[in-house]
Amino acid sequence: MPQFLSNKRLIILLVSIIILVALIGFSIREREKLTWPEQFIKDTTGWVQSAFSRPTNYVAGFFENVRDLQNTYEENKELKARLDELVQLEVDVQTLAKENKELREILDNKEDLSAFDPVQAIVVGRNPERWHELLVINKGKQDGIQQNMAVITANGLIGKVKSTSQFTSTIQLLSANDPTNRISAKIIGETETYGTIEGYDEERKLLKLKRLPYDAKIEKDQIVTTSGLGGVFPQNLPVGKVVEVVPDEFGLNQTAYVEPGADFYDIRHVMVVTVKTQAPDLSDITSEEEEEL
Amino acid sequence: MKKLLLPIFVLFFFILESLFVELFSPQLFNSDRIIVPHFLLVVLLFLTVYGGKKQGILYAAIFGLLFDIVYTEVIGIYFFLYPLIAYFVSKTMQLIHNHLVVVSLTSMVGIILLELGVYELNYLLKVTEMAFQTFLQERLYPTLILNLVFTILVSFPLKRQFDKYAEELRNE
Numbered sequence: 111m112p113q114f115l116s117n118k119r120l121i122i123l124l125v126s127i128i129i130l131v132a133l134i135g136f137s138i139r140e141r142e143k144l145t146w147p148e149q150f151i152k153d154t155t156g157w158v159q160s161a162f163s164r165p166t167n168y169v170a171g172f173f174e175n176v177r178d179l180q181n182t183y184e185e186n187k188e189l190k191a192r193l194d195e196l197v198q199l200e201v202d203v204q205t206l207a208k209e210n211k212e213l214r215e216i217l218d219n220k221e222d223l224s225a226f227d228p229v230q231a232i233v234v235g236r237n238p239e240r241w242h243e244l245l246v247i248n249k250g251k252q253d254g255i256q257q258n259m260a261v262i263t264a265n266g267l268i269g270k271v272k273s274t275s276q277f278t279s280t281i282q283l284l285s286a287n288d289p290t291n292r293i294s295a296k297i298i299g300e301t302e303t304y305g306t307i308e309g310y311d312e313e314r315k316l317l318k319l320k321r322l323p324y325d326a327k328i329e330k331d332q333i334v335t336t337s338g339l340g341g342v343f344p345q346n347l348p349v350g351k352v353v354e355v356v357p358d359e360f361g362l363n364q365t366a367y368v369e370p371g372a373d374f375y376d377i378r379h380v381m382v383v384t385v386k387t388q389a390p391d392l393s394d395i396t397s398e399e400e401e402e403l
Numbered sequence: 404m405k406k407l408l409l410p411i412f413v414l415f416f417f418i419l420e421s422l423f424v425e426l427f428s429p430q431l432f433n434s435d436r437i438i439v440p441h442f443l444l445v446v447l448l449f450l451t452v453y454g455g456k457k458q459g460i461l462y463a464a465i466f467g468l469l470f471d472i473v474y475t476e477v478i479g480i481y482f483f484l485y486p487l488i489a490y491f492v493s494k495t496m497q498l499i500h501n502h503l504v505v506v507s508l509t510s511m512v513g514i515i516l517l518e519l520g521v522y523e524l525n526y527l528l529k530v531t532e533m534a535f536q537t538f539l540q541e542r543l544y545p546t547l548i549l550n551l552v553f554t555i556l557v558s559f560p561l562k563r564q565f566d567k568y569a570e571e572l573r574n575e
Contacts, residue, residue, distance in 0.1 A: 126483060133479035137471075138528060148472050155418075155473045162418050163425065170426055237474040238420035240437050240542075241525050244476065246421075273476065280476060287531055312533070315435070375428035 140290065141273070143257070149275035153250070156278035159234040160248050167232070167378055226344040228262075228381035229253055234278070236377075243283040245269075247380060250277040258342045260383040266348040266371030267293075267336060271382065279382075284317060285310045285374045294340040295319055295349055297326075297366065298333050305366070307349065316353055316367040324364055328355045334368050344383055406571055412564075413450070413462055416442045417469065436545040441514045443470070445554050446561065447485060448492050448510040452501055453565035455572055456493040463489040477528070484520045488513045503562055507554045514550050518543055 144152070178185075231253075235246035249255055251274050259271045261281050270291070272282040282291060284307065293307040297319070305322040319334060332352045338345030350370040358365050423440045443466060451459025467485035471478045492513050499505055522538055525531045533542075 130479045130483040133482070134477060134524075134528070137476065137478040151469065151472050155469065158414070159418055159421065162422060166422055166426065233425065235418075235421040235473070236425045238424045238440055239475060239521065240424070240439055241521065241530055242475050242477070244474065246473070289529075377425075 144273050144275060152246075152275040152280075153277045156234060156246060156248065156275075159246065160232070163232070163234045171378075226383045228383055229255060231279075231380050231382055233377050233380060243269075243286040243374070244272065245281040245283065245377065245380075247279055247281060247382070248277070249382065250274050250279050252276055254384055255279050255382050256384075260336070260343040260347060262347055262381050262383060263372045263377060263379070265373065266350060267343075268370075268372045268374065268377065268380065270343075281380070283374050284370065285312075285315075287312070292340075293343065293349075294337045295334055296337040297322070297328055297352060298335060299327070299329065301326075302337075303328060304337055304339070307368070311367065314367065315369075317350065317370055319352075319366040319368050320358065320363065322355075322364040322366060324357065324362055326364065328352060328364065328366055330354070334366075347383065406568070409450075409454075409458075409462075409568060413443070413446060413466060416446045417466055421474065435541070437542045438549050439518070439542070439546045440553070441517065441546070441550050442553055444485065444488070444514060444517060445510050445550060445557070447489055448513050449506065449558070449561045450565055450568075451489045451493050452496050452506050452509075453562055454568045458572070459493065460486045460489045477530075480521055480524050484517055488516050491516070503558055506562075507551075507558050510554055511547060511551060514547065515543070518546060 229249055231247040231249040233245050234248050237244040247261075255271060255274050257271055257274060260267060261269050261271060267284065269281050269283040269286070270293075272280045274280075282288065284291070284293075287310060289308070291308075295305060295307050297303040297305070303322055303326040305319045307317055308320045309318045310316070311318060322328065330352055334349040334352060336343045336345060336347040336349060348371050350368045350372075352366050353369045354367045356365055356367070357363075420440045420442055423442070427438075447459060447463045447466065450462060463485035464482065467481040467483070468478070470481040470485075475481070492509055495509060496506070522531070522533075522535075522542075526533075
């Protein structure tokens with residue numbers, strides 16, 4: 111029987127374990143940005159990936175269209191019924207938008223937490239190993255995407271930008287089990303209740319909205335949106351609906367289980383939300399203070 | 404197979420894995436089980452056995468590093484495990500006859516080793532809190548079934564291609 115580990119082999123194994131630990135330690139910490147070799151590799155593979163994923167998306171899209179054709183009749187009926195409501199809604203929205211604008215002018219408040227510019231992007235890759243829920247999209251720094259920006263689909267928030275390279279970026283989905291992935295959110299009821307989205311229940315496929323006040327009255331099916339208080343995400347991006355509320359382990363807070371509106375699996379097109387309003391410059395604040403003095 | 408075509412051939416399987424999870428969501432199979440394609444590892448192991456040990460381990464290291472950088476953003480895990488498994492498989496193949504069925508089954512063992520290794524490392528790094536029992540039932544068994552089907556489909560063409568490749572290497 112040949113020897114599995116000779117002396118030389120053993121040394122190679124030990125050295126590679128040391129390198130392994132060093133590399134993991136280097137890459138797992140919170141990083142501001144990727145090193146340039148990583149960015150280069152990501153851009154190159156991103157280009158190859160989009161060359162592959164575009165045609166496959168067309169083919170998959172075709173089959174989806176065929177499947178959609180089967181229930182066109184019923185869908186059409188339902189949509190027609192909704193159309194009547196839509197006219198009323200449109201009128202309401204217009205009057206409200208106008209009123210909002212006028213009130214803002216009265217208040218002289220130009221900053222709006224809910225204003226944002228969406229950047230359209232196509233998903234070109236997804237992490238196949240499923241431990242880290244990551245997506246690769248075909249827009250990067252050159253398109254104005256920065257770390258920690260919110261990423262949405264038509265149905266709601268799906269995650270945030272984890273890292274960027276010049277032409278591609280990586281998105282971390284909300285379903286990833288990452289304790290640093292916290293998003294300030296609110297539940298819209300008669301009064302607004304604020305909390306943070308922390309973690310994901312893998313078995314029930316629900317998001318956990320923690321740190322809600324213990325006396326807040328939260329009901330099922332209330333809508334959860336981002337609150338804009340974190341300063342990174344804009345306000346009022348839809349997240350999902352409340353399914354269940356439980357008191358947390360010490361009874362000081364409540365935790366709500368939220369069913370995400372967006373599907374975390376079948377994602378083709380996403381929008382990266384770039385916030386219009388920035389945090390005020392430090393120079394502005396200091397100069398104002400000086401004026402007061 | 405032409406020598407220069409080999410990197411492109413392996414790269415194709417590298418991208419196929421990501422395309423697979425993009426297109427075939429778990430709902431499509433009507434279950435919440437996690438099915439992970441390990442097509443790249445299967446191809447690398449076949450390359451190690453039929454195309455040449457050195458080539459196999461080298462490609463395993465390069466594509467492991469690529470996998471880490473592009474897909475997981477934690478560098479080191481696949482960079483370390485891919486070549487290690489390729490090495491063990493090549494050593495095992497010296498002990499037993501490298502019949503196609505035996506090689507296919509050995510690559511299944513390779514996939515089990517990889518899944519276990521990645522699970523343990525991720526558990527240590529607190530990327531996952533999945534219990535071992537759930538890991539086995541929800542992830543390992545379905546993954547094995549998928550990859551077994553894939554291996555059965557591609558084993559014969561792969562062997563033929565890599566045999567040709569090995570012959571080309573010898574002729575040089």
